[in-house]
Amino acid sequence: MIWFLFAVLGAFFDATYFMLVKKMLKEVDQYVLATGTFFFGFAILFTISWFKGFPTLGDAFFYSVFSTTLLNVIAVVLSYRALKITDLSLTVPMIAFTPAFLILTSFIMLGEFPSPQGIFGIMLIVAGSYVLNSTIDQQNLLDPLRAIFRDRGSLYMLIVAFLFSISSNFDKMVVLNSDIFFGTSIVCLLISVMFLVITLFKRSGNIKITYTNYLPGFILIGMVIALIAVSVNVALSMQIVPYVISVKRLNALFSVAFGIFIFKEKNVRRKGFGAAMMTLGAIIIISF
Template structure:
């Protein structure tokens, strides 16, 4: 199935982009790291648009784009902040909850719903996340929720999951009313402009603009930030043309397995075995979703 291949590519790039964002934000700050996601993605996305061609654009595309620009300005601000504040292996798995939020949204917006196996798969994804965030030092069914309450990064990522459930559904609407390539260029251009004031924000005491210093210090790192996003975006948008958003996003979140490993290998995070074991629920859920 073509959409499964595209979804798997999305998962790998999704994990790599998350791990790289966490590393980069420690070097250049939240503003430049967030802006680079979209600004440095534009050359690759423009090339993709040239290959695919400029499509006819439905009049309904522009309101959907406007809504998603607002949602993504908020969502990506919280996303980068969550990665900076929390552990990669704890915060990133929470994004797997997005498919759970997507189901009722898709039913309302697109009049589409997954089958019984798809629903079971989404529930398994949610169960996997529950185990991933369970603290090893506490017991009780509410222990994961108490752990989340103590983690500002985790709380922010929960908000991101809810926001991306909405924007992910409208992503598909925008793609169907234009094309993946056109939508990628339009959305990234708007977000690059929207995040530019934050990237240019001066430091304390009238320090030089953070963005200029960041580009001089980390040109390759900022470019990689954008290239990872561009690759992930193209794979995801193409998959959304072929399958329900809940299915595509569930497969994308299976990249959590790689982020847990990255957290242990590159950031010295603990609890790796427990988190890896819990991802089996995520993977089982992805299998059911792909069949559902």
């Protein structure tokens, strides 16, 4: 049960992260934002690890770190591209399928497999998350799925969901081969460096001034990234990946609350139905 509480905390902080990013993207280049926020995520986690004491590294540490870093960078670039060329209402629902993919990828990579009841709970969370994220423009619920065959943006985001289902397993391997702080701090550093390279290549404005002007925002989001990492890593150390990431997808529930109260979004009725499905799925997962 403790793992569930940490996974829910991870979901809350994850929703907070996306809410803050959504607000900052109105003023800051996406790659500059990623560079700054992940750097401070690294700084916070590395500092904690420094005072706590660096862990003994397992044989698969470097392989896992570089693998999850590369997959996450590719996923972020693809998701930015998808959001640029396709409506949000057709792309965001695709992320809901990550827990479904995890049933297969976690079994192949880690030998982890949910119970039949657990699979049912996961699929309820996937369906509920899909419904929640499909309400942005009041389109038909099947529109995002149909768009996969005719729209590159939707296909890109489905690929992103699959990439996350692989990187999540590497994330657990990072934790198992280090601890809940150090390994993820190195991942954050590498992600920050890779986005810095992309930023320099793009030469988007005066980078030094941008980093200085938005430093408080970068630090705040970096703190949230650190909180996400610690919460989810604790859960991953206690439970199989498909369950943890499925519960983390409850971030959609918190995102709905942020959307209603902060961004004044509507479509509450259908979102309520999706939220109920996700809640039921989470109850089933922790009940068996």
